[in-house]
Amino acid sequence: MNILLKNISYLDVTNEKIVRNVNIHIQDNIIKEIYSEDKKLFNFDYIIDCSNKLASPAFTNGHTHLGMTQMRNYADDLELMTWLNEKIFPVEARLTSEDIYYASLLSIIENIKSGVGNVCDMYDSIDRVSDAIIESGIRGSISMGLTSVSGDVNKKLDKLYSIYKEYNNQGSGRLKILPGPHAIYTCSKEFLKMVLDLSEKMDNRLNIHVSETETEVNNCIKENGVRPIEYLNQIGFMDKKIIAAHCVHLNKEEIEFISDKEFYPIYNPTSNLKLASGFTDIDYMLKNKIKVGIGTDGSSSNNNQDMIEEMHIGSIVNKAVNSDPKSVKAIDVLRMATINAAEIFDVDNGEIKEGKLADICMFDLDSISFTPQNNLISALVYSANRSDVTDLIVDGKFIMRNREVLSLDEEKIKYKVRELSEKLLNC
Numbered sequence: 001m002n003i004l005l006k007n008i009s010y011l012d013v014t015n016e017k018i019v020r021n022v023n024i025h026i027q028d029n030i031i032k033e034i035y036s037e038d039k040k041l042f043n044f045d046y047i048i049d050c051s052n053k054l055a056s057p058a059f060t061n062g063h064t065h066l067g068m069t070q071m072r073n074y075a076d077d078l079e080l081m082t083w084l085n086e087k088i089f090p091v092e093a094r095l096t097s098e099d100i101y102y103a104s105l106l107s108i109i110e111n112i113k114s115g116v117g118n119v120c121d122m123y124d125s126i127d128r129v130s131d132a133i134i135e136s137g138i139r140g141s142i143s144m145g146l147t148s149v150s151g152d153v154n155k156k157l158d159k160l161y162s163i164y165k166e167y168n169n170q171g172s173g174r175l176k177i178l179p180g181p182h183a184i185y186t187c188s189k190e191f192l193k194m195v196l197d198l199s200e201k202m203d204n205r206l207n208i209h210v211s212e213t214e215t216e217v218n219n220c221i222k223e224n225g226v227r228p229i230e231y232l233n234q235i236g237f238m239d240k241k242i243i244a245a246h247c248v249h250l251n252k253e254e255i256e257f258i259s260d261k262e263f264y265p266i267y268n269p270t271s272n273l274k275l276a277s278g279f280t281d282i283d284y285m286l287k288n289k290i291k292v293g294i295g296t297d298g299s300s301s302n303n304n305q306d307m308i309e310e311m312h313i314g315s316i317v318n319k320a321v322n323s324d325p326k327s328v329k330a331i332d333v334l335r336m337a338t339i340n341a342a343e344i345f346d347v348d349n350g351e352i353k354e355g356k357l358a359d360i361c362m363f364d365l366d367s368i369s370f371t372p373q374n375n376l377i378s379a380l381v382y383s384a385n386r387s388d389v390t391d392l393i394v395d396g397k398f399i400m401r402n403r404e405v406l407s408l409d410e411e412k413i414k415y416k417v418r419e420l421s422e423k424l425l426n427c
């Protein structure tokens with residue numbers, strides 16, 4: 001399949017500039033060539049006029065819980081531990097794999113509509129989450145949320161490994177399965193070691209929540225005599241690739257310590273603001289050249305899957321916290337959602353560049369958000385919203401075209417989620 005995106009402008013995230021009016025040739029799943037002159041001789045399957053489109057590398061939502069959409073707007077304005085223990089955990093105990101499957105599909109549609117081509121998820125019933133990813137056509141690093149609070153831990157690890165063997169690299173390599181020990185406060189030290197051992201039989205990377213709240217840090221010091229980063233280091237986590245959600249309460253020493261490790265903080269600004277968890281020191285992380293990712297978190301703590309909004313909030317909140325408008329610029333959050341994510345999740349995308357995977361989202365340059373066109377990088381982060389996203393290409397295939405999701409039946413999925421939520425929350 002050969003597609004030509006004709007007369008398109010695109011974000012060159014590496015050189016921090018917008019390239020105007022070029023042609024992008026996509027061959028199968030690769031960006032084959034980017035050129036400015038007309039090449040009429042090539043026999044394209046599709047030639048699409050993109051003269052009013054701005055392309056960006058498709059975004060990666062670096063941390064979410066797709067299956068939590070059933071609990072969207074179910075329990076709000078509560079402190080994290082009250083929210084988790086009194087509201088979320090009791091409902092989660094009743095969740096079926098069908099609930100999680102449809103909730104995941106709905107979340108994936110929401111992600112697609114904000115230009116997301118790759119998600120990092122942590123939840124339960126990950127075989128069904130994986131099915132949802134494969135059907136949708138996007139990419140996913142899907143981790144099984146593991147705790148040692150209850151249940152047979154050996155059984156959980158066996159189940160994870162059998163799902164890994166069945167699903168890892170499925171969907172033409174779009175799907176990755178990884179262990180997701182939930183957090184240090186829901187996993188014992190022995191269990192964390194067991195998960196670490198299992199990760200060696202998998203791809204040597206893990207997804208975990210780290211230092212989300214001050215309470216978590218204080219309890220770790222009380223119980224283990226050290227802060228969470230040192231605790232994880234002592235267990236052996238720093239020898240692996242770690243995708244670490246939140247990292248709100250990392251002090252300067254901890255940030256310096258992780259700077260030469262394969263430890264990647266994922267910034268979740270909206271969730272951290274809404275749950276009043278605190279402010280991540282993104283400035284100091286960037287100063288230490290840490291490749292930070294960015295994600296929405298689940299729809300019951302955000303309460304949406306809108307990466308455009310996430311980048312916007314992620315940028316401006318730092319300016320206020322640091323009393324410095326130069327802090328965390330538009331291009332910084334765009335890098336988190338694209339080129340940094342490519343490194344974090346080992347996918348050869350994140351840039352619109354010849355030879356890279358064809359993962360591209362497009363914005364409507366005719367919209368109010370992009371008028372006038374003074375600075376399109378600023379417009380992407382400070383003015384745009386997800387209704388400006390028109391198209392999404394993942395792995396060389398159109399997943400959304402003219403705002404219509406092609407791979408999934410949006411109406412049917414909304415109907416199913418409404419029906420299942422009613423059953424789940426009213427019993």
Ligand SMILES: [Zn+2]
Pocket residue numbers: 063064065209245297298
């Ligand atoms: Zn989370």
